[in-house]
Amino acid sequence: MGASGYGKSTLLTIAAGLQRASGGKVQFDGNNLTEMTQEEIRKIRARRFGFVFQSTHLVPFLTVEDQLMLMLDVAESKMNKREQKEEVAKVLKLVEMDHRKHAYPSSLSGGEKQRVAIARAIIHKPKILFADEPTASLDSKRSRDVMTLIRDLTKTLHITTLMVTHDEEMLPYADRSITMKDGLIV
Template sequence: MTIFTIDEVKKSFTNGELKEEILKGVNLSLREGELTALVGASGSGKSTLLTIAAGLQPASDGKVIFEGKNMTTMNSEQVRKIRASKFGFVFQFAHLVPFLTVEEQLMLMLDVSESKIRKREQNKEIDKILKLVEMDHRKNAYPSSLSGGEKQRVAIARAIIHKPKVLFADEPTASLDSKRSKDVMLLIRDLTKTLNITTLMVTHDEEMLSFADHIIKMSDGQVLPSLT
């Protein structure tokens, strides 16, 4: 089932008297339980498209439809609520809070996302998610004692603890070596299927494309014919 539709989305910036077009009428549909990879050269517009889809910045024109609702006509508070409760985010760097344990990182996310998981069930849910990402044995550890791959696993757990509908991943393996990159991508792919999440990922690493259900190549602000 299609959960996300990007319809003729455009993005432009004005620099003095010059108008720079970043996105030139992009169309894209995302389905539940599928991982879509956005690839393209630097400046192709892939990260801009991801941030617009995620409600982190507005489009100049076009529509972003999520669960049948047009996010581009919503006010900032309505978009914030969707972003907090329905979306999860993983970036190049884990950005863990240095003075919180692994368990506390996830507890904080449950508070921030205004999760509907009952307080008495939160610890059980945290244990479940940490086991899924194979970090349950490190629940009391602080970020300073974790490897790069472990930090990214915790970041993924934090991104899905509130049971989002969509996971946005912006270069999630860029800071990792080849083996850890493949481990993290395998985890993201498996969680996409197991939890029926819609995942949109930006990557420049062609080795990671084999994990995707769909590959969308972008060039000069436009989507090229589908590779898969």
């Protein structure tokens, strides 16, 4: 939690191994990410981390179903194609987007796009979900819906969520809140 420019997104990208820390360590699952190669970090990100951003970053020429299938490929899923399709159907049902599985991003509303982005972020059962202002581009009702979905899914699937936001209305959805100011945790 903190205002724009306070270092929240920088902290998130460092914790996720997307950006190198200028000092200190980043520990994940007994490993020090700061001592790992970029390829080792990439594999951890692909297999163990999920990401949801303010902008959904959906691939415009892929259907909703194909967005999730792509993530399973990136995560080097051990499931065969039939099992992957079944898992995609299950996760799309969880996020109430199973009826739009053949839709392309251009035909989806902002809330629907964010639901697909959340589904894509959890399809491979990550240990941590990193969420960077996931509701910033949504109206207040859709923001509440998305936060309820993230909270419920991560509790059900036992996924730790690290979210940054400047929106105090999102705090009730968190189990714990940490505030940043001027690049420091206060």
